[in-house]
Amino acid sequence: MHRARWPRYAAAPHAPRAGACNDVRAIDVFAIVLLAGSAVAFAFGVYALGDQQDFKALYLLVVGGLSLKAATEMLRPRSSA
Numbered sequence: 001m002h003r004a005r006w007p008r009y010a011a012a013p014h015a016p017r018a019g020a021c022n023d024v025r026a027i028d029v030f031a032i033v034l035l036a037g038s039a040v041a042f043a044f045g046v047y048a049l050g051d052q053q054d055f056k057a058l059y060l061l062v063v064g065g066l067s068l069k070a071a072t073e074m075l076r077p078r079s080s081a
Helices: 020-050 054-075
Strands: none
16 A cells, blocks of 8 residues: 655645745844944944044954955855755
8 A cells, every 4th residue: 555755735844934934034134234234333444544543443344344244145145956
């Protein structure tokens, strides 16, 4: 007697969850907030350079650069390999 692994009405194990779309949207919102934060850090870093506060400017520019890198990595589309 042949027994099917999955009933016809059941979802396959590789099917996306019902709440998966909400997870992606939350990550996208977080990445956009991180992107805005990196722009603010860059702006304050340039302002600190104008006031000749070198260490503060360097810190803010590094924070801005790293958060910009993190935001773009999160927003980059994934390959479906």
